[in-house]
Amino acid sequence: MATTGPNPLCEVGRRHPRDRHRMRPVEGQEYLWYCSKHTMYAVLADKDDAESVDRGSERELPNGVTGVVMGTGDERQGGVVLYVRAS
Numbered sequence: 001m002a003t004t005g006p007n008p009l010c011e012v013g014r015r016h017p018r019d020r021h022r023m024r025p026v027e028g029q030e031y032l033w034y035c036s037k038h039t040m041y042a043v044l045a046d047k048d049d050a051e052s053v054d055r056g057s058e059r060e061l062p063n064g065v066t067g068v069v070m071g072t073g074d075e076r077q078g079g080v081v082l083y084v085r086a087s
């Protein structure tokens with residue numbers, strides 16, 4: 001498995017500095033992370049893809065779960081972290 005660096009911060013934690021926490025990798029998925037506390041996924045997306053996606057739109061994740069796009073996060077591995085809340 002490729003090195004993916006530190007796990008991304010949860011989107012909720014990014015907006016609430018006193019609740020900063022990192023997400024956990026989803027088993028069997030290389031660029032997908034999950035926060036069970038907030039049912040929030042983070043997935044690595046191409047920059048162009050991440051810029052064109054609308055907040056609030058539906059998105060299917062690599063593990064087959066469909067969720068709602070909450071916003072973008074940090075750049076990493078040549079792409080951008082996209083936050084998706086499981087619906």
Ligand SMILES: [Zn+2]
Nearest residue numbers: 010012035038
């Ligand atoms: Zn969280």
